[in-house]
Amino acid sequence: MNIEIQRSTTRRIRVPADQLGFGKYFADHMATMEFEKGAWKNPRIVPYGPISxxxxxxxxxxxQAMFEGMKAFRGKGGKLFLFRPVFHAKRMAAGAARLCMPSPPQEEFLSLIRSLVKLDQDWVPAERGSALYLRxxxxxxxxxxxxxxxxxxxxFIINSPVGAYYAEGFSPVKIWVEEQYIRAAPGGLGAVKAxxxxxxxxxxxxxxxxxxxxxxxxxxxxxxxxxxxVGTMNVFFRIGDTVITPSLDGTILAGATRDCVIALLKEWKVKLEERPISLTEVFAAHKSGELKEVFGSGTAAVVSPVGELTTSTQKYSINSGKVGELTQRLYDEITAIQYGEKPDTHGWIEEI
Ligand SMILES: Cc1ncc(COP(=O)(O)O)c(C=O)c1O
Known part of the structure; x- marks a missing residue:
């Protein structure tokens, strides 16, 4: 694919990694192409700016709008890695079909991402915990x-340098159990990043x-x-020695990080069940002392420990508000692979 590149002549505002936060700044360039008269055309990289x-x-x-969220990392020696780009290209294609949209062909999706990250490579922060988020x-x-x-x-693809997700360290979060509003219904768009x-x-x-x-x-x-x-994350419950996560029944997003967590748990021979799990089951496990850990998984935070679940009538503290052992191990393992510090035996990273 021939990608036309129009370099930016100005530099956008940059701040040190510890002030980046999430999604507040954008890199110098964006990639774009159009679908017209039945075909994708005009793949190009242009300065980041308004679209018409x-x-x-x-x-x-x-x-009719959907997106993806993935990251590029800078590892040891300045090497650049994309994390699970093919997974994201495929998920976009599946979601586009549900929204009656043509999806960018996988090779074009990947080529545009690679070219964009190469061009904006000095926007990939070097600090552990930070990354270039691609949208x-x-x-x-x-x-x-x-x-x-x-x-x-x-x-189009835009780039946002993001800092460590946990400003105050990797600490458990408080979650509200939503009993009134719903996010997605069966047969709807829940499985799509719409x-x-x-x-x-x-x-x-x-x-x-x-x-x-x-x-x-x-x-x-x-x-x-x-x-x-849980929010914009898939969720896992460790009850006794078994980890349970809701099955992909069409109303939740099939997370890339969820897929990594499942692969690692299987590799570590941790008992895993993908099935419907009710609040009643979770609260009964809490009562009997069997609910050991709860965590969310997602690109932004990797894994996020849950320290408290609160309903309109009751508050449940999990693992005394501390990070669980398995949650920590998963976080350490996935981030080590993302930064190229541990061998990637799963084919999750692509060096560019
Ligand atoms: C609704 C929702 N669920 C789950 C996830 C986690 O998916 P992933 O691990 O691919 O980031 C996300 C974030 O992308 C999300 O927005």
Missing amino acids: LEPGASVLHYG PTLIGSESFLGVRASDSYLF GANYAASLLASQEAKKKGFSQVLWLDAVEKKYIEE
Whole structure:
């Protein structure tokens, strides 16, 4: 694929890694291409900046929008690694089909990412815990009114240098069990990284934050009985010596990090069950002392220990609010692979 490159003549604002936070700054360039008349065309890298859309663009009215979230890391000796790029290309393709959008062909998706990260390589922070977060995005760009799929699309990838997710260290978070609002219903978009899912989640997380919680625990939309995800992470429960995570039944996102956690647990011969898990089961395990660890998994935080689950009627402290042993081991192992410090036996990283 021939990628045209238009270099930026100015440098965007940069701050030291410890002030980066998450998603606040963007690197100098972005990659983009368009889908028109049945074909992807014009792959190019241009300076980061505003995009042009007509006010009638379908994404602005009917929400044909989805994205990916992945990272590039700088390891020892300055080597650059992409983490699970093929997984993300495939997930975007699957999600695009559900939203009636054409997805960028895998090779073009990967070539654009590689070229962009190479060009913006001095934006990949070197500090352990930091990374260059990549946001491939796909939107309907045809200008028309009337509910149907767009005929034209815009694909772009923007880059955001991000700092260590845990400003105060790797510490357990407090979670609100959401019993009123739902995130996704069976047959809907829950398994897709569609903008619409995040719009649906905002009110619940805003209210939970006001009450002092970091994220919400989503329950199933039908019975509000089974556990789905925790905020923007998949969730795992260690009950006794078994780790349980909700199965991928169409309402939750198939996380790249979830997949890593499952692979490692299998390798470590930890008993693992992917199945529906109810709140009742979790709270019964808490009562009997069998609930040892709860953690979320996701690209932003890798794994995030949960120290407290609170419902409208009760508060449950987990592992006395301390980081669990397995949670810590998973965090250490995955981050060591991401920074090229441990051999990657799974084919998760790609050096560029
Ligand atoms: C709703 C939701 N669930 C789970 C995840 C975790 O997925 P991944 O591990 O691929 O980042 C994310 C984040 O991407 C998410 O937004």
